[in-house]
């Protein structure tokens with residue numbers, strides 16, 4: 409299992425690439441939630457999500473060990489982040505995306521000089537292809553979450569939160585494969601065990617919720633939640649034990665609650681965040697938490713939304 413030292417090492421390793429993102433507050437949001445709310449703004453991170461943190465930590469190590477080629481399997485934020493950092497380090501990258509990936513996501517990868525290969529519609533088809541490509545080209549495949557360097561990189565958000573929000577009581581974090589929350593659990597709990605860390609998941613993508621309940625990794629069928637960064641079908645082999653060790657609570661939010669939160673942040677706070685991030689605001693706005701009057705950070709994980717989809721996401 410990774411440790412606080414690994415997260416601190418990652419922080420040093422990625423500092424020349426990533427931004428220390430700002431914290432937003434809103435009196436209106438705090439009032440609606442009945443808590444003092446702070447938004448950690450990874451939607452303003454390079455490449456539009458926190459994924460650049462883990463990707464940078466991992467790709468730098470691979471290049472240091474002689475990698476001449478990088479691959480990943482993702483149409484979303486992980487793919488963009490890997491393409492960006494590979495380009496920065498001068499190593500060619502191929503990102504394997506589903507055949508139905510949106511033009512806008514493909515263009516974002518290409519804008520970072522990433523090569524795009526289309527393959528199938530599921531991650532079960534994309535992952536082996538990206539691994540095979542890496543092998544053929546003597547390159548390195550960069551996994552999206554289930555990797556110690558990726559987890560440690562994502563955990564650097566938590567170190568910043570502890571610096572930026574003095575006296576924080578709780579941090580709300582969305583869960584897909586669990587790399588973001590696992591890294592942040594280690595960063596936060598091993599720095600200050602009194603800070604509560606709470607996971608948020610869509611009701612219709614409740615694989616981590618069920619896994620915690622069953623005390624073992626539990627898979628769900630494919631889901632089409634609007635929180636497209638959280639559509640993974642099960643938590644990771646490496647991420648899940650960290651959740652079992654440190655997680656204080658996990659709560660579920662409905663699609664409608666996610667839309668409400670997305671619309672509130674857009675209309676009142678003038679911020680474009682993605683539905684995956686709106687889940688944490690939704691949990692606070694719809695009183696899923698027992699944190700009345702507390703200082704609560706909502707980890708806004710990203711802000712990449714296809715512009716033509718925005719009106720469909722509003723309530």
Ligand SMILES: *Cc1c(COP(=O)(O)O)cnc(C)c1O
Nearest residue numbers: 485584585586587588637709710
């Ligand atoms: C990847 C992603 C998540 C989930 O992160 P995991 O490490 O897979 O749990 C949440 N929000 C956004 C915006 C993401 O890109």
